[in-house]
Amino acid sequence: MTIKHETQQGNPSATPTKAWWKEAVVYQVYWRSFYDSDGDGFGDMEGLIEKLDYIQGLGIDIIWLNPVFESPDLDNGYDISDYESVMPKAGTMEIWEKLLAEVHARGMKLIMDLVVNHTSMAHPWFLESRSSRDNPKRDWYIWRDGQDLHPPNNWRSYFTPSTWEWDVETEQFYFHSFATEQPDLNWENPELRQEIYRMMRFWLDKGIDGFRLDAIALLAKPESFEDAQNPEDIAYLTNNPGLHDYLQEMHREVFSRYDVVTVGETAFVSPEDGLKFVDEERGELNMLFHFEVCDEMPTWDMLRFKQVQRRWYDGLWGRGWGSQFLNNHDHTRQVTRYGNDGAFRVQSAKLLATMLHTLPGTPYVYQGEEIGMTGVRFPSINHYNDIAMRNRYEEEVSKGRDPQEVLEELQPLSRDNSRTPMQWNDSEHGGFSSGPPWIYPNPNYKDINVEKDGASPDSVYRYYQRLIALRKQYEVMVYGNFEELEPWREDEHLYVYTRTLGEETWLIVLNHADQPAILELPESWRNQERVLLLDNYAGADDEIGGPLQLGPHEARIYRMNG
Ligand code: ISL
Secondary structure, eight states, X not given: OOOOOXXXXXXXXXXXXXXXTTSOOEEEEOGGGTOOSSSSSSOOHHHHHXXXXXHHHHTOOEEEEOOOEXXXXXXXXXXXXXXXXXXXXTOOHHHHHHHHHHHXXXXXXXXXXXXXXXXXXXSHHHHHHTTOTTOTTGGGBOEEOOBTTBOSSOOOOSSSSOSEEEETTTTEEEEOXXXXXXXBBOTXXXXXXXXXXXXXXXXXXXXOOEEEEETGGGSOOOSSOOOOSSTTOGGGGXXXXXXXXXXXXXXXXXXXXXXXXXXXXXXXXXXXXXXXHHOTTTOSOSEEEOOTTTTTOSSOOHHHHHHHHHHHHHHHTTTOBOEEOSOBTTBOOHHHHTSOSSTTHHHHHHHHHHHHHHSSSEEEEEXXXXXXXXXOOOSSGGGOOOHHHXXXXXXXXXXXXXXXXXXXXXXXXXXXXXXXXXXXXXXXXXXXXXXXXXXXXXXXXXXXXXXXHHHSXXXXXXXXXXXXXXXXXXXXXXXXXXXXXXGGTTOSSEEEEEEEETTEEXXXXXXXXXXXXXXXXXXXXXXXXEEEEEETTOOOOOOTTSOEEEOTTOEEEEEETO
């Protein structure tokens, strides 16, 4: 079979092919922070089972479960030491089977977060590989001679100053894209690849509904590890030659044999690169997460966000599928980073949700965003757990920088912002656990929690329910063509766009600002019949023919000629 490498741009006026995972809303469960059933301070799968009705109540279709495989847990499960057993912290294989059955019994699907770019250094494969230069598994990882004990090149990893670690036993360096404890697998080795495919089929044969593929754009490494011009720009870790050959082989050997969904975590991809992963003609992945916002837009910038949305719509639409998200377990909470988590927290949480659920692509809800949970500022580095942040803090302070200055620089984007325990009620630890949690709760759990949100007439959870219910009722929200209204294309606060499918046209109006706005619709729109399907102010609509008077962070969805 020839490998297809050519790609075209998307087709903005096309109507996409239909698929269940395009119509779905995904809820990401960072289980260790979701609900602790046994009081050990860690969330667990039993706790998740107890809360499945809460998730189903939103109208969720798919649950994305962060890694539960056996692991020393240095990177919270992204350092796997046994792909076919469950980390005791999370539960047992029997409990996992029960979780899958309970998810399916509620008509939902379960996708597993799988890390195949690297393993833990405690994985038996690595222990064998590092035991001697002629061990049969030596080539399952990436080993190179240095240059007079210096690393083979100047690359830095995501979490450390160098991607190379010296191994005194066999006197070579091994390669790691993340922490030293996370050695990269050598995907050039066909035996390794076949073992990964067998493991994937092991889980798919248990009945899971797909995978979230961690760091999947990193699988291929360059022939020769030349020095980088700018070692700080770590994009060199991704999209190396051969990557798509591996993904097309993975699709042939695994995904093509099941009715499952695959979503790739593809950092550093452009729409052109992205289409190579998700072009439905190519047989690789179903959809992807790009990071042109979360990795590259430190704070809200409406014009930049609009530009990113245009690029990806034009780049993928009609040929491949994307996702919409503004936070996850790696990126701080969206209402803090990209909205207003103060005076307008509730309205802002709803506006961001309206935007993500009405823009093209599958929306991903990260646990807690459905009640407007916020980021956090812990007082010292010792309150933080995230290996990425702690490594960077040490690295910067070791350069002689002021520790408090480094702390304040790292706090806003620390991954721990979104990893604080789910806030269920205002009891101790937010109702997350009866024991001290593995990570400090956000002190605002007394004011922001599921119970209090549910008791509020302005419940964010109930707004998400209504938003998600609309998706089930109207196909235009999934398959409708996207187009911005000209007068507001360059507006820094107002985002005004339509979704159109056949005779159905929706107009979405968002005022991403702390001030009210008056919006004079163009003549052709002003007098059209319309139905206000959803409004985060729950107020009456404006008179047809007159201007739209929007409050701060007000979001509206109109069905035109409804
Ligand atoms: O967190 C990021 C930047 O601050 C992301 O770019 C992230 O580190 C990167 O995209 C890869 O993330 C994934 O792999 C890591 C793991 O630590 C992350 O939690 C996971 O989402 C290594 O497995």
